[in-house]
Amino acid sequence: MIFKSNVSALLFVLFLVACSTKDRTLTGAGNLVAKTADQDPGLPSIKVNNYILHSEAYGPFGATMIVALHGGPGADYRYLLPCKDLAANGYRVVFYDQRGSGLSQRLPKKAYTELGEKAIDQMYEELKSVIEHYRTRPDQQVVLLGHSWGAMLASGFTGKYPGLVRGLILCEPGGLKWKDVTDYVKKSRSMKLWSEVLNDASYIDQFISGKEDQHEILDYKMSMLSSKNDITGEGSFDPAISWRDGAVIMDALFEVGEHNKSDFSAGLEQFKKPVLFFFSEKNKAYPESWAQKITAVYPSVNRVKVPGVGHDGIITNPEAWTKTTLPQILAYLNTLQ
């Protein structure tokens, strides 16, 4: 009897231990999503325009600078790290997570939405400041390499500061004019009502809900949505890889873009240098006709279709990167010398 009681007591204690929720809250830093650079001083970071950005750079200091711009808005540069290969070829490669994205400092939603269209301008100013931070000589050339939203940001920046950009390498910007952006988002995110993808995205809403600026919760939920997309091929042909999503900036910049009908093609007619433009064979929302439409605004462009991969695979797929993307980029960079 005593033995039974002891066993019961032991089991009860083990049950309580197993159910203990000490330090396990949704909003606790590092519980569900990685800490940001302002929360973890061990992360490589820079301070730009008063915000702490997760950032690092590789390659010779004074060489032509290639700034890698991640997608989203709200993604991070982890999936762009194959671009480090450019450092081995003599280029200075700069990575940074944009404000509110990846492992960079988070801002409240109103910090974007209250600015209106100036919220987009601040993204340009941030990029300009990152370039200035890493630039070691005044005549150091700068090439922008943008993927998805990063390609939109690179295009908008180039239209605004054409004299600062020596070359432009772009991978599948959804659109440059706002209507094209919304059309692309609709095409690329059109989930069937009965699909597992929609179910995975929506069913979780009854388990976890977050308030407007609860970044840990919102970023975690966003990571549940963005792991796979059968239309664009993200996660279908190559595993998607990231550090942490930025849900608030994504939501805020879409709101700003929708309200102001942002135009990322403004001023591009002043940029006469050739543009290298990649699009993927397996992204069903990005056929050749869409690539032609989007690239019509660049005065000089070389379109390259990357075979066998989807939206991210242009860079993340090792075979596509080594056989198609990297050789094309190196050949393009040689023409800029």
Added chain:
Amino acid sequence: MKKYALLNIFIVTLLLTVTTLHAQTLNWSSLNKSKQLIHTFAGAEYGLVFGVGYSYKLPVNSFPLLVTAEYSFPSGGTLTDDFKTKIGGQIPLIKLDHFRFAVKAQGIFRRYENDLVRLANWGVDVSGTIGYYRPRWFAGAEAGLDKAIATHFKHSNQYKNEYRDVKDGWFEPATGGNFYYGLQTGISFQRYDLTLKGGNVLAQDFKSKPILPFFAQVGCNFRF
């Protein structure tokens, strides 16, 4: 995963083999001498869902208390990875001519799984319904709160490859909660009720909305 699949099969088998199932949307006026209800439904509620339910009517003073059990699952490629079960009761507290005000309280156990995480949650669903009930038809309005109280997280290797320090286990305090409100109606004939309800879903902060910010459901009750 296997144990949840077996649980799913057990619950479906149980609910399909017992003689009666329950309707969350029901016509109080058509209940009369019926003691049990079978209910099947389909609709949109955090996804495209299908469900079955069972109710047993217990006389409590002059009011019928309906003890209910319900099981639902969303559509998708893998049908056994997500589901929701509810057990509880509902009772009409106020009766004034053909008007009734009823309250419902249910305990919830639900499960969710994708490539990155498996969630198991204990929660509650409380709601109130006010309506006009005639033997052949009814119409009413419902408002309630679906609260996720404690949730267990078990992350996959895929997620741990992205963030190795993620914590598994039970998370508190309440991990979520959504208010819902809407209208319901239905017709009754012989032993059957055909029901329809729909409305909006709003997160507990009264600002944010879920991806599917509405619910809609068609149902069929069998009374006996």
